[in-house]
Amino acid sequence: MTSRGAAGEAGVTRRPTDASSLRSRLSVAAVATLLGILTIGQLRGQAGVPGLSALSATELTQLIANLTTGNDQLRTEIGELQRQEADISSTKQRGETTVDNLTADLERIRAWAGITAVTGQGIVISVQGPIGGDGVEDLLNELRNAGAEAIAVAGVRVVGGVVVAGTPGGLSVENQALGDAFEIRAIGSPQILTGTLTRTGGVIAQVGAAYPATRLTVAPIESMTLPATERTGPPTYARPSL
Amino acid sequence: MTAVRAWLRGLSSVQVTFAGALLVLGFLVAAQIAAEGPRVRYSTEERAPLIDTALTLQTQQESLKAAILALRQRIGELEALDPDAAASLRRLYADLEAARLKAGLTAVSGPGVAFRFEDGANGSVDALVTARDVRILIEELWLAGAEAIAVNGERLVGSSAVIDIGGSLLVNSAYLAPPYEIKAVGPPDLYGRLQGSVAFAQFVHGRIEPAGLRLSVAELQQADLPAFAGTVGLRFGKPGQPQ
Numbered sequence: 041m042t043s044r045g046a047a048g049e050a051g052v053t054r055r056p057t058d059a060s061s062l063r064s065r066l067s068v069a070a071v072a073t074l075l076g077i078l079t080i081g082q083l084r085g086q087a088g089v090p091g092l093s094a095l096s097a098t099e100l101t102q103l104i105a106n107l108t109t110g111n112d113q114l115r116t117e118i119g120e121l122q123r124q125e126a127d128i129s130s131t132k133q134r135g136e137t138t139v140d141n142l143t144a145d146l147e148r149i150r151a152w153a154g155i156t157a158v159t160g161q162g163i164v165i166s167v168q169g170p171i172g173g174d175g176v177e178d179l180l181n182e183l184r185n186a187g188a189e190a191i192a193v194a195g196v197r198v199v200g201g202v203v204v205a206g207t208p209g210g211l212s213v214e215n216q217a218l219g220d221a222f223e224i225r226a227i228g229s230p231q232i233l234t235g236t237l238t239r240t241g242g243v244i245a246q247v248g249a250a251y252p253a254t255r256l257t258v259a260p261i262e263s264m265t266l267p268a269t270e271r272t273g274p275p276t277y278a279r280p281s282l
Numbered sequence: 283m284t285a286v287r288a289w290l291r292g293l294s295s296v297q298v299t300f301a302g303a304l305l306v307l308g309f310l311v312a313a314q315i316a317a318e319g320p321r322v323r324y325s326t327e328e329r330a331p332l333i334d335t336a337l338t339l340q341t342q343q344e345s346l347k348a349a350i351l352a353l354r355q356r357i358g359e360l361e362a363l364d365p366d367a368a369a370s371l372r373r374l375y376a377d378l379e380a381a382r383l384k385a386g387l388t389a390v391s392g393p394g395v396a397f398r399f400e401d402g403a404n405g406s407v408d409a410l411v412t413a414r415d416v417r418i419l420i421e422e423l424w425l426a427g428a429e430a431i432a433v434n435g436e437r438l439v440g441s442s443a444v445i446d447i448g449g450s451l452l453v454n455s456a457y458l459a460p461p462y463e464i465k466a467v468g469p470p471d472l473y474g475r476l477q478g479s480v481a482f483a484q485f486v487h488g489r490i491e492p493a494g495l496r497l498s499v500a501e502l503q504q505a506d507l508p509a510f511a512g513t514v515g516l517r518f519g520k521p522g523q524p525q
Contacts, residue, residue: 064294064297068299071304071307074307075306075307075310078307078310078311079310091448091449091450091457091459091460092333092336092337092450092457092459093333094448094449095447095448095449095450096448097328097329097332099447099448100329100332100333100336101332102447103336103447103448103452103457104332104335104336104339106447106452106455107336107339107340107343107455107457108339109455110343110454110455110456110512111339111342111343111346111455113455113512113513114343114346114347114350114512114513115346116513116515117350117512117513117514117515118346118349118350118353120515121350121353121354121357122353124357125353125356125357125360128357128360128361129360132360138360138361138371139370139371139374141361142361142371142374142375142378143374145357145361145378146374146377146378146381147521147522148514148515148516148521149378149381149382149385149387149514150381150521151516151519151520151521151522152385152440152441152514152515152516153381153384153385153386153439153440154440155381155384155385156521156522157521157522157523158516158519158520158521158522159519159520159521159522159523160516160518160519160520161518162518162519173421174414174418177417177421178414181413181417181443181444181445182443184440184441184442184443185443185445188441189441189516189517189518189519190516190519191440198440199440200386200424200430200438200439200440200442201424201428201429202424202440203421203424203425205421205425205481227516227518227519228518228519229518265523266519274380274383274384275383275384275390275392275429275430275467276429276469277392277393277394277429277467277468277469277470278383278390278391278392278429278430278467278468278507279390279391279392280379280383280388280389280390280391281388281389281390281391281506
């Protein structure tokens with residue numbers, strides 16, 4: 041009896057009463073809830089906008105300026121596309137063919153993509169002296185950043201996939217040797233392109249410092265024609281996604 | 283020892299679970315505080331509204347790009363070929379589709395590669411992936427025969443610039459933070475061709491390895507790249523030769 045009684049007492053101390061069991065469960069539930077909230081917070085914090093919090097005020101201001109300009113251009117594009125959509129809709133409603141719309145759209149895309157020649161104002165960068173492909177690519181990247189609409193290097197239209205590569209003295213573009221004197225022509229706002237390239241510490245200064253034996257000059261041009269790309273074939277491996 | 287064992291045996295499963303949960307909770311609270319530390323340190327009164335503005339503009343940009351893609355899709359459907367159309371119209375439509383494909387205005391799929399490019403772990407300025415690093419990889423991919431490339435979902439076209447902004451990038455005016463995923467569609471041996479490039483080898487041995495940057499690659503049977511969602515138009519140029 042005694043031993044049973046002792047076992048019984050032990051059982052009472054080990055097994056919680058209904059009230060204490062409920063308290064324990066509620067405590068575990070509360071901790072688990074807090075745990076879940078913290079885990080989600082942690083994951084969201086990491087998946088949020090990484091990098092923004094690390095930017096300085098100056099960099100954030102630069103980012104805002106870029107985003108604002110980019111968004112303005114996107115709004116202009118939306119307006120153009122809405123006009124195009126309305127034109128096509130009304131043409132179809134009148135039972136007419138969309139040949140004019142298609143032709144205009146085709147011309148616009150072809151010129152933008154470098155499939156046809158483009159004429160307009162812009163700038164010419166004269167390069168005289170040995171320069172590496174990295175230097176020329178830095179210039180091209182800055183021209184694109186400044187809003188160049190079409191670019192040609194030594195008469196070769198630069199489209200997606202065209203790279204100026206090689207070491208100083210061995211530079212080439214599309215299997216064409218460039219030599220130590222050639223021109224880069226870009227269509228766009230002459231003021232913006234010139235200002236962006238030649239600003240203090242800008243790309244002309246940087247490339248000039250990297251290639252001190254090379255002379256880079258920038259001049260505006262009122263009208264010039266950049267040729268079409270010679271890359272005329274369709275892509276071999278990239279298929280339109282359905 | 284015996285006393286400890288007896289004490290351990292005396293613990294109920296609820297108590298063990300509770301202790302475990304508290305332990306994890308402690309770790310999470312510590313991690314949260316550690317993660318918040320630098321942000322609090324860098325936060326100033328002028329930066330908070332700037333971050334908010336940048337976030338708002340980014341959100342706007344995403345919806346503007348989505349609107350552009352939707353409009354292009356609708357225009358494509360409106361222009362879609364009438365079965366009774368004349369042969370000239372059919373040709374025109376085919377030319378338009380081909381031009382859109384070449385211009386990067388169509389989402390594409392095909393064999394390719396996906397690179398993940400990350401900052402080095404040592405925390406030095408040299409261990410940050412820069413715009414030039416990404417541009418070199420892009421250039422090498424083009425030279426190896428890539429037909430389409432995207433960086434963190436931003437499709438590259440002839441007008442795409444890749445520039446630094448702090449330790450992050452702007453591509454097609456979109457703000458991209460590391461790690462960077464660079465996807466390319468091209469010949470099935472695209473990565474093999476890249477490995478055969480002397481300039482790529484120099485880039486790996488001369489920049490990536492010494493700086494501790496992390497570059498990993500996966501060869502894909504099918505890589506899916508989105509369409510370019512930016513502006514397509516000329517303000518200063520006109521198609522064709524001068525009249």
